[in-house]
Every structure is written in structure tokens, then in C-alpha cells.
Amino acid sequence: MPLANKTKRLPVEEIPLLLSAIGRDRDQQAYKRVFYFYYQDLVRYSFSIVRDYSIAEDVVADVLLKLWLLEGKAMEIQNLSFYLFRAVKNSSLNELTKLQRQDSLDQNYEVMDPQNPEQLTISKEFVANIEHAIELLPPKCKTVFLLVREQQLSYAEAADLLGISINTVNRHVQLALSKLYELINKK
Incomplete structure (x- = not known):
């Protein structure tokens, strides 16, 4: 099954129900719905920061996994889109910093x-x-x-x-x- 948005738009009234199903009921179908709906857009957004598709995919997978791991706290999210895009932005920037630090270390070890x-x-x-x-x-x-x-x-x-x-x-x-x-x- 391709990782694409299943609908043009996730109905706003459905989001709290999905978060409740994810957080309280641990409903994998609800999680998959959120995952597949947001995945491509989040990867594109992460890619615009890190400029590496595989890293962008890893960042998004980690962020979406953290959503699942929030369990009951997932229901406290007020704006799911904002939450996910902010988390992807922060994780992408952290990854970029880590890559730059690694490049710097690699250069130091070459010397x-x-x-x-x-x-x-x-x-x-x-x-x-x-x-x-x-x-x-x-x-x-x-x-x-x-x-x-x-x-x-x-x-x-x-x-x-x-x-x-x-x-x-x-x-x-x-x-x-x-x-x-x-x-x-x-x-």
C-alpha cells in the first residue's frame, strides 16, 4: 500500500476521535490513518530542511512513532498538524545539526x-x-x-x-x- 494521503483532507472533527483511539484505545487502524494521511507531506517538509530523502523518511518515522508512544498524552494535542509539523521541523533541525557535527568530527579525525x-x-x-x-x-x-x-x-x-x-x-x-x-x- 503506497504511503499517500487517503483523502484530500482529514476532517477536523475526526482528529480528536483519532487521537483518543490512538491514545486511550491503542487503535492501530486510527494510527495508520494518521500515519498515511500525514506521511508524504511530512517527508517533503523534512526533506526541504535536511536535503536527504532517506534521512527525511527516518525523521518522519521517528516523529510518528513518538506520537504512538505518547499513549494517553496524545489526546492532549490541540492541533495535530501543527504538532506533527513542529516535531518534524525540530527533529530535522536536530538531525541537520548532528550531521554537521559529524562532518566536523570527520574532518578533525582526518587531520x-x-x-x-x-x-x-x-x-x-x-x-x-x-x-x-x-x-x-x-x-x-x-x-x-x-x-x-x-x-x-x-x-x-x-x-x-x-x-x-x-x-x-x-x-x-x-x-x-x-x-x-x-x-x-x-x-
Whole structure:
């Protein structure tokens, strides 16, 4: 079955019913209806940001999966189109940032001589120190830090996922950065 809009327009009055069916009843047919209705438009939108079709498809699949994983919270969405397009925009921008960061890292590693054992040892030690410092963070602080920094969730997404305020997420990230700086500079 092609991933295309099944109708020209999803009736506005049907959206709360679909969200309720997805969130409360875990109705896969309702989810598929939303998925197939929005998929192509969301992929086109993501593609306009990331300029890579396979990445755009991955971004949209992740966003739509997150909608399913919201369960009961899906019913709180006031404007489904706005929610999905905003989520795709944020995820696409995060992906673009991640790709740019990866390109930058790749360029840095090209400069480093892979045959130089001293540089490799220093790099491995530095990474090990960072990983060890992350492990020493308080559990909640560590969870928030990993969601925001490694999973690339926004503060709002992390707050929503953990059921805490955005200010609390911010406080945990600042605390984590402070402790990491402290722990890494001790060595």
C-alpha cells in the first residue's frame, strides 16, 4: 500500500476521535490513518530542511512513532498538524545539526594521524574520562543529560517525557555540565 494521503483532507472533527483511539484505545487502524494521511507531506517538509530523502523518511518515522508512544498524552494535542509539523521541523533541525557535527568530527579525525599511538591513547583516555564522569552523575541528572545531549531531545520533549518542568530539565543539564567539567578537570 503506497504511503499517500487517503483523502484530500482529514476532517477536523475526526482528529480528536483519532487521537483518543490512538491514545486511550491503542487503535492501530486510527494510527495508520494518521500515519498515511500525514506521511508524504511530512517527508517533503523534512526533506526541504535536511536535503536527504532517506534521512527525511527516518525523521518522519521517528516523529510518528513518538506520537504512538505518547499513549494517553496524545489526546492532549490541540492541533495535530501543527504538532506533527513542529516535531518534524525540530527533529530535522536536530538531525541537520548532528550531521554537521559529524562532518566536523570527520574532518578533525582526518587531520589526526591514525598511525600515531600517542594521539589515539589520549583520545581514548579522554572519551573514557567523559564516560566515567557521566556515570558518576546523580541518576535523574544523568537521565536528563543523556536525553538532551545524546538523544538530541529538546528541553520540552525531555520535560514531557520525564513529567518534569522545562526549568527542571535546564537545571539538571546545567548541573550535569558543571559536574562533568569539575570531574574532567580533576584528572
